[in-house]
Amino acid sequence: MNKHSKFFHILKPLKHIGMVTRQQSNEAMCNETAIEYCANIVKQYDYENFMATLLMTKSVRSPALVLRAFNVEIARVQDQTSDAQTAAFRLQFWHDTVKTIYQKEQNILNVPANPIAQELFKVCVCYGLQKRQLEKLILSRSNLLNSKHFKTLEDIEKYAEDSVSPIYYLLLDILGVANVNADHAASHLGKAQGITNILRSVRISNYHKMVTLPMDILMKYSVSQEDVLRCIDSENMRNVAYEVASRANSHLQKARSIEVPTISKQIFLPAIAIDQFLSKLQKVHFNLFDNALHVNTPTLPFRLYYNRVIKKF
Structure with a gap:
């Protein structure tokens, strides 16, 4: 089977x-x-x-x-x-x-x-x-x-809120859940997922000659757009990845800390995949260009199933 x-x-x-x-x-x-x-x-x-x-x-x-x-x-x-x-x-x-x-x-x-x-x-x-x-x-x-770019990390947060969180709000509507805590969790999880998507798409965005990492963080660590487009790994590049990933993880942990109606927990299961990617990124020392980041995690289906059973995300 x-x-x-x-x-x-x-x-x-x-x-x-x-x-x-x-x-x-x-x-x-x-x-x-x-x-x-x-x-x-x-x-x-x-x-x-x-x-x-x-x-x-x-x-x-x-x-x-x-x-x-x-x-x-x-x-x-x-x-x-x-x-x-x-x-x-x-x-x-x-x-x-x-x-x-x-x-x-x-x-x-x-x-x-x-x-x-x-x-x-x-x-x-x-x-x-x-x-x-x-x-x-x-x-x-x-x-x-x-x-075609984000000036600040806050701009990425706003983009994540608008491009991901609405899906969770709509799923809550389908469930018939009208709950402030669930809305807050949806907002934070959407931000976590959206920021993580930006990190995951750095190499893909390069094919379109587009740098999606925030300009303020790149400038802070003296990383040029050309370095990103050429996929040049460096300590400064890893510092950029760490700072952006830390913001994603902060939103993820905030979403998980909020008490939400049990029925709504099923729609927040993507938190498991977000957590796995951020953990993999940490294991490769925040090298965004490491091939290991783009390999499917075989344990994901089982972790999703387990968390669905115990009603956690």
Whole structure:
């Protein structure tokens, strides 16, 4: 048996969020295909969050995969093209799609014939999700395309809050959890994950000639943008990584210290993957260019499962 089989069997079948009858079998098949499409997108491009999502309650799993797929699509825009105008057009497509979803007279026929867009419409209508949170996800990517860098570590925190935390806020809405502590945990975990994503993407960003590490920290340790683009490891470069990673870890520990409703802990499982990456980074002495950082951790699925069982993140 495959070591991940205990997780992947959950995916078969991934039911649509709505109830269907035997007479609606054709429609159900189409729905299931759309959900599987969303699941495959997340599995291919956001594997760690995919694994964590599989461990959610059945009623939450499918809408969560739709939200994750939507986020993957807008996050990948920058990687799919080097042309700024093309990237802007693609983000505008999703901005228009969200606008259509929240039109006064909601009608799925008005939504683009895109499986993610169609399923997002159903999730938004079913759960009454907040439009502004979806718009934040899009706007954060658009702002990064325009600026192409972060001046300060606080700018990265703001980007993380806008590009990651909204997913957790929306998942809390799907769970029906309206709790201040849960919101605070979502904010801190989003920041921790967003900052960690920046650290993980340093080598990838270099392919786009883009330095995403904060300029103020680079200047503090006399590290040039050219050093980052050329993947030059040095003591000063490691100091930069340490300072940024410390901020991510601070938010992670803060999120974990907050008492949240038990039902909401399942959506915070990505904290395990964040913790594992930061631990690996520490083991390689904060060398962001060490190949070990980009190798999948085989114990992650089991740690996710264990923490899901004991209701911790």
